[in-house]
Amino acid sequence: MPASPSHDTRFDLLIRGARLLDPSQSLDRVADIGVTDGRIAAIGDLSAANADETIDASGTIASPGWIDLHAHVFSDGNINGLDADAKAGIATGVTTVVDAGSAGADSWQTFRQSVIEPSRTRVLAFLNISVDHRAKPLHGDWANFSQSKTIRLAEKEAAAGYCLGIKVLASQTHCGALGIMPVKLARQAARLSGTGLMVHIGNAPPVIDEVLDLLEEGDIVTHCWHGKYGGILGRDKKPLPALLAAAERGVKFDIGHGSASFAFETARHALDAGLPLHAISTDLHKGCVNGPVYSQGRTMAKFLHLGLSLPEIVRLSTHSPAQLIGWDDRIGSLAVGREADITLFRVVEGDFEFTDSEGAKERATRDLEVVATVRTGRVINAT
Numbered sequence: 001m002p003a004s005p006s007h008d009t010r011f012d013l014l015i016r017g018a019r020l021l022d023p024s025q026s027l028d029r030v031a032d033i034g035v036t037d038g039r040i041a042a043i044g045d046l047s048a049a050n051a052d053e054t055i056d057a058s059g060t061i062a063s064p065g066w067i068d069l070h071a072h073v074f075s076d077g078n079i080n081g082l083d084a085d086a087k088a089g090i091a092t093g094v095t096t097v098v099d100a101g102s103a104g105a106d107s108w109q110t111f112r113q114s115v116i117e118p119s120r121t122r123v124l125a126f127l128n129i130s131v132d133h134r135a136k137p138l139h140g141d142w143a144n145f146s147q148s149k150t151i152r153l154a155e156k157e158a159a160a161g162y163c164l165g166i167k168v169l170a171s172q173t174h175c176g177a178l179g180i181m182p183v184k185l186a187r188q189a190a191r192l193s194g195t196g197l198m199v200h201i202g203n204a205p206p207v208i209d210e211v212l213d214l215l216e217e218g219d220i221v222t223h224c225w226h227g228k229y230g231g232i233l234g235r236d237k238k239p240l241p242a243l244l245a246a247a248e249r250g251v252k253f254d255i256g257h258g259s260a261s262f263a264f265e266t267a268r269h270a271l272d273a274g275l276p277l278h279a280i281s282t283d284l285h286k287g288c289v290n291g292p293v294y295s296q297g298r299t300m301a302k303f304l305h306l307g308l309s310l311p312e313i314v315r316l317s318t319h320s321p322a323q324l325i326g327w328d329d330r331i332g333s334l335a336v337g338r339e340a341d342i343t344l345f346r347v348v349e350g351d352f353e354f355t356d357s358e359g360a361k362e363r364a365t366r367d368l369e370v371v372a373t374v375r376t377g378r379v380i381n382a383t
């Protein structure tokens, strides 16, 4: 049990009576949270007398602020990103948005100045391996790569605390005639900048076995359970040997739902096979925010529907993605001393229709409803 704070502990904010659900410390009980200077100062039975602001959160669940490991919050060329605060972040329960490659080296400064710095939502990002997003296909031309620019920028922006690594889209739509080469360039750029790698998988070419074979421990595969031909399952609906080998090497797997990249059917086969999953994320952009994805909360609810437990979907949206990006000492936990990123939500019962990216519709009985978000010690009500 955490030690009781001394009687003179002062809180900027006191959240009273919520069910605290924090898988990072196996916490699941009703208690109060005291916040001071934007950090979690105490957890327990706390006095409102010493708080500047108190909110009654009884009947709600308080989890570490949700982390959406794959979203788009910048618009450039082919990418139609969403407003980081109003559509993808704090208004929807997400305190940290990871932008998955909406900016390449040529547009990064604009992205940083117009989105990363001014947003109240914490915005971290993977830098696209292609420098210019107006190109179509994005990775289809040698002229759209500059290893020197990309590696230098990734290294500098990682040191600044914004860049997590390199993003590449390993699909025919984006690689065009260059096939596997953009994936090789991205792997090299990640290695030489000392940063991470996120790889989108989709339609071949490049063939998935070849993509997976290039990946190393800690690399993230996004759209892992898409429903297109040539995904992680063979004709027998069993995981490919290359997938099992990648998982064995420590490659990580992220949902990245999006308009084209998540299928209930693939998910059920993957869960039946016991495949590892490390993050539930949305791939939100303008083309899927009004369906089928909607939000991080709805995407999490789809995994409740598929049979995962509430603590597990919270873990896959907090502590686990924080570990993947190396931020687990700062976010993804309600431990005392951490940044006060908190999501207050409810599980609501009803009759809901959930749709995947293949257009499959299923009836579900539970959805998540975000009540409020706390970020930098301030309460933001959900819209």
Ligand SMILES: [Zn+2]
Residues within 6 Å of the ligand: 070, 071, 072, 100, 258, 283
């Ligand atoms: Zn995406």
